[in-house]
Amino acid sequence: MHERKIPLNLNCGLDLIGEVLYGKWKIRLLWFINEGNKRPSELQRKIPDASRRVLSMQLKELEKHELITRKVYAVVPPKVEYSLTDFGKTLLPVITLMGEWGDKNEERLRNVITK
Amino acid sequence: MHERKIPLNLNCGLDLIGEVLYGKWKIRLLWFINEGNKRPSELQRKIPDASRRVLSMQLKELEKHELITRKVYAVVPPKVEYSLTDFGKTLLPVITLMGEWGDKNEERLRNVITK
DNA sequence: ACAATAGGGGAATAATTTATCCCTATGCAA
DNA sequence: TTGCATAGGGATAAATTATTCCCCTATTGT
Secondary structure, three states: OOOOOOOOOOOOHHHHHHHHHOOOOHHHHHHHHHOOOOOHHHHHHHOOOOOHHHHHHHHHHHHHOOOEEEEEEOOOOOEEEEEEOHHHHOOHHHHHHHHHHHHHOHHHHHHHHOO | OOOOOOOOOOOOHHHHHHHHHOOOOHHHHHHHHHOOOOOHHHHHHHOOOOOHHHHHHHHHHHHHOOOEEEEEEOOOOOEEEEEEOHHHHOOHHHHHHHHHHHHHOHHHHHHHHOO
């Protein structure tokens, strides 16, 4: 991330949650980590459309935002495992609800999005 | 919006909801419209940090995604009113939950975000 | 005459986010 | 000996999103 020229808007709760969830793959990362995919390479395989680089960066941001923790094993080749923090777990109901809404309206959404 | 070079990922419900909510001011627009701020100029006053242009564009996208409707009155100066569609209203519980999570964790979020 | 109004759109530019490519290190297998 | 797997970082290019600035409409009030 570079130095920001336009200040963030952090007026209300919606801005705040937006800030930590904004990022192309963040929600999915949280989701897959919760499902037990802990290692970066596993996550990469789960989200093949994402570049390795950006996954790594977004994981770092999630960690900075205290939603996940990073555990490094001193082995070669390197091994790293991410887990949700307790704080991160409190986001799960929100993500679940979002996913349900999307699933429930899948057909309609596909139509209007690709219109 | 220009022609997209990188295809959208629309694999699951989370991608779909992400697509319609992604946009710097969209959630807030939905929220304020629901609170009864129907006219573009009202919304502009509610969200002074956003440029007029981008609000107008995001409103158009919300309309395209069938979350809001646009009603034009044949008067001068022009008068336009937006309202949530029934479909748009089904998003309110999701937005509410997001806002609540953000509010509840406001202090912590402010810390980690501006860290 | 002419500014003010309310909504919107085009074009150019700035800001931000992602993608691409290449590099590090080490033990194991072919 | 070469290649692979693993996790991540730097540099740079590309794509996407947002901002700025200016124009148009048509009527009302000064």
